[in-house]
Every structure is written in structure tokens, then in C-alpha cells.
Amino acid sequence: xxxxVQHLLKQYGTQLAVNDISFKLNKxxxxxxxxxxxxxxxxxxxxxxxxLKSDAGTVLVNGIDVQRNPIDVKKMIGYLPESNxxxxxxxxxxxxYFVAGIKxxxxxxxxxxxxxxxxxxxxxxxxxxxxxSKGYKQRVGLAAALINQPKxxxxxxxxxxxxxxxxxEIRNVIKQQGSDKTVLFSSHTLQEVNAVCDRVMIIHKGxxxxxxxxxNLQHQKNEVVTVIVSFREQYLxxxxxxxxxxxxxxxxxxxxxxxxxxxxxLVRKNxxxxxxxxxxxxxxxxxxxxxxxxxxRQLTLGS
Numbered sequence: 001x002x003x004x005v006q007h008l009l010k011q012y013g014t015q016l017a018v019n020d021i022s023f024k025l026n027k028x029x030x031x032x033x034x035x036x037x038x039x040x041x042x043x044x045x046x047x048x049x050x051x052l053k054s055d056a057g058t059v060l061v062n063g064i065d066v067q068r069n070p071i072d073v074k075k076m077i078g079y080l081p082e083s084n085x086x087x088x089x090x091x092x093x094x095x096x097y098f099v100a101g102i103k104x105x106x107x108x109x110x111x112x113x114x115x116x117x118x119x120x121x122x123x124x125x126x127x128x129x130x131x132x133s134k135g136y137k138q139r140v141g142l143a144a145a146l147i148n149q150p151k152x153x154x155x156x157x158x159x160x161x162x163x164x165x166x167x168x169e170i171r172n173v174i175k176q177q178g179s180d181k182t183v184l185f186s187s188h189t190l191q192e193v194n195a196v197c198d199r200v201m202i203i204h205k206g207x208x209x210x211x212x213x214x215x216n217l218q219h220q221k222n223e224v225v226t227v228i229v230s231f232r233e234q235y236l237x238x239x240x241x242x243x244x245x246x247x248x249x250x251x252x253x254x255x256x257x258x259x260x261x262x263x264x265x266l267v268r269k270n271x272x273x274x275x276x277x278x279x280x281x282x283x284x285x286x287x288x289x290x291x292x293x294x295x296x297r298q299l300t301l302g303s
Contacts, residue, residue: 001027001062001076001151001182003048008057010043017043019206020057027151030178032197033186036300040206041186042082045156048184049079061152075103078150082157082186084141088130092121092140095129099144115143120169134161142170146177153183159192171196190292200292204300217295226288227259227267228252232281243270258288 003025010018018040025031035041046052048059050070059066061073087095093112100108116125119139124132129140138161145153158174159167167189174196177183187193193200200217202210210217224247234254241249245263252258261267264287275282 002060003152003182003184004058004060005044005048006058006060008044008047008059009055010040010047010052011055016206018047018054021203021206021208022057023201023208023211025152025182025184027182028178028180029199030174030183030185030197032193032200033184033203034190034193034200034296035203039203039300041203042156044203045079045154045184045186046081049077049154050074051079051081075148076150077152077154078145078148079154080141080145080156080158082160084138086129086137086140089128091128092116092125092132095140096143096147100147103148105148111147111149115146118146118173119143120166135163135166138162139166139170142173151181153177153181155183156186157188158185159187159189167192190296194292202296202299209299210295214292217292224260224262225264227261227264227271227285228288229257229259229271229285230283231255231257231275232283236280241271241274243267243274245270255283 005021005023008018008021009016021044033041033045043052047054048066050066050073053067061076064072066073090098093116096112096115097108100111105111116122119142121136121139121143124136129137132140138158142155142158145155155174159170162170171192174183174185178198185193185197194214197214199212200210200214201208232255236255236257238249238251238257241257241259245266246259246261248260250258259267268285271282271285274280
């Protein structure tokens with residue numbers, strides 16, 4: 001099941017919160033949605049789920065228009081909003097039964113039992129929501145989003161308030177759900193996006209400035225990359241590795257070098273040919289990737 005966003009626009013007064021964005025989300029793929037505060041992430045998610053009406057553009061969920069058929073679309077979507085508004089006087093099981101009733105789910109207790117186990121709420125299910133920690137309240141919100149077994153999962157800051165152990169557990173839940181669902185996952189924790197997502201979209205000032213696999217974002221075309229090579233032989237000098245297309249060579253330690261280039265594949269081939277010709281032993285050969293944080297800062301700062 002796919003989600004197609006076409007020329008989506010949302011304006012508040014003179015401010016364009018979301019400015020003519022288009023993208024597609026695919027089944028079996030977890031897409032990380034990144035952006036600075038106020039970039040338009042939550043607004044976009046609310047329009048995809050039908051909780052906020054767009055000023056222009058179209059959102060299609062499995063070919064169904066969100067604005068024309070909001071009820072049909074909401075049946076297919078599980079949504080965890082950033083605010084995660086809950087009824088604090090309700091017990092966890094009671095609240096999930098209430099949500100199941102709103103969503104007109106058959107065999108309510110069967111579904112409640114499943115999502116309680118899935119989100120690790122067994123020990124908290126008979127407590128009032130107001131008695132829970134922030135992390136467990138977040139789990140209740142995730143359980144409510146999953147209770148109708150949605151085909152599309154929209155998660156706005158799902159790991160907010162979780163401790164490190166809980167983050168790992170919820171990360172595993174999200175990855176499991178991503179195997180057969182269309183998942184859009186927003187977070188300010190870049191390492192979690194790095195660990196969970198197949199693809200990354202970055203929104204800045206209401207516009208999509210990146211939409212690609214993490215590997216491609218970290219290694220963009222015509223950009224200087226660093227090839228790191230280690231030789232068993234320790235007598236080599238940087239001058240010997242100044243091949244064509246190598247801009248600069250750094251010696252890290254004896255036998256270990258960094259080669260800066262825009263032509264990674266050619267330099268790798270030249271290194272292998274050089275080692276064969278000189279009867280040298282290459283112990284390792286790798287490309288130094290930019291971190292997701294570096295990519296994010298490059299795309300969202302200074303503009």
C-alpha cells in the first residue's frame with residue numbers, strides 16, 4: 001500500500017508551512033522524516049492522516065483521496081501525533097478499548113491483548129494513564145495507533161520521552177511493523193533514524209530538500225569523499241599514492257592513508273592495480289561516509 005503526496009501546500013497567513021511538496025511512500029519501507037523545528041514535518045503528517053486540511057494538493061492512500069474520503073483513509077492509517085493526547089483518568093486497557101470502539105474494531109479484547117504485548121505494556125495495563133511515566137504514555141499512544149492493524153503507520157516523534165532501554169524495544173517494534181507496512185517516522189534523534197529507516201526525507205522551510213537512501217545522501221555525486229586504505233607495508237609515502245583524480249593524500253599512521261577524491265571508484269581501482277604491480281598487501285579499503293548529522297546540517301543551515 002502506497003502513500004502519494006502531490007503538490008501539497010499549507011499556508012498560515014503569509015507563512016507557507018508546507019510549500020508544494022511531492023513524494024511517495026512505499027509498502028515495506030520505513031521512511032525517516034527529518035527537519036528543524038517549524039520546518040513542516042508535523043503539518044505534513046497531519047495532512048496525510050486527514051487531521052488537517054491542505055490548502056492545495058492531493059494525498060492518496062492506496063489510491064483513495066484523503067480529503068474526499070477521510071473516514072476510509074483513517075481506517076487504513078495508524079497515527080501517533082507528537083502531542084499524543086491521552087485521557088489520564090482512564091486505565092490503559094480501558095483507553096485501548098475506547099479507541100477500539102471508535103475505530104469499530106471486531107474482537108476488541110483480542111486486538112488489545114496483542115498491542116499490549118507488542119508495546120510492552122503488560123505490567124501497566126491496569127494502571128491509570130496519568131500514573132504512567134512519559135515513556136509508558138508514549139507506548140500507550142503507539143498501542144492505540146497499532147490497534148486497528150493499519151497498513152500505513154505515521155509516527156511523529158515516537159521515541160520522545162523513552163529511556164535507552166525503551167528506545168531499543170520501540171525501535172524493534174517499528175522495524176518489525178515496517179516489514180509489511182508503509183511507515184513514515186519523524187524524529188529529532190538522528191541516530192534512531194539511522195538505525196531504523198530505509199530512506200530519509202529532509203524538509204526545510206516547508207520544502208523537501210532531500211529524499212533518498214541514507215547511503216546515497218551520505219555519498220552524493222561529484223562530492224569529495226575520503227577513501228581509507230591500510231597496507232601491511234609501512235614504508236609507503238603519501239607521494240606514492242598521488243594517483244590521477246586524487247586531490248590530497250594524508251598519512252594517518254605508517255601504512256595507513258586517507259585519499260580525498262571525487263572519483264572514488266577510479267581511485268579504488270588504481271589502489272588495487274598499484275598494490276598488484278608493487279606486490280603490496282592491502283589490509284583494508286573503505287570509504288568514509290558522512291554522518292546523517294553532517295548531511296542534515298549541510299541541507300538545513302545557511303539558507
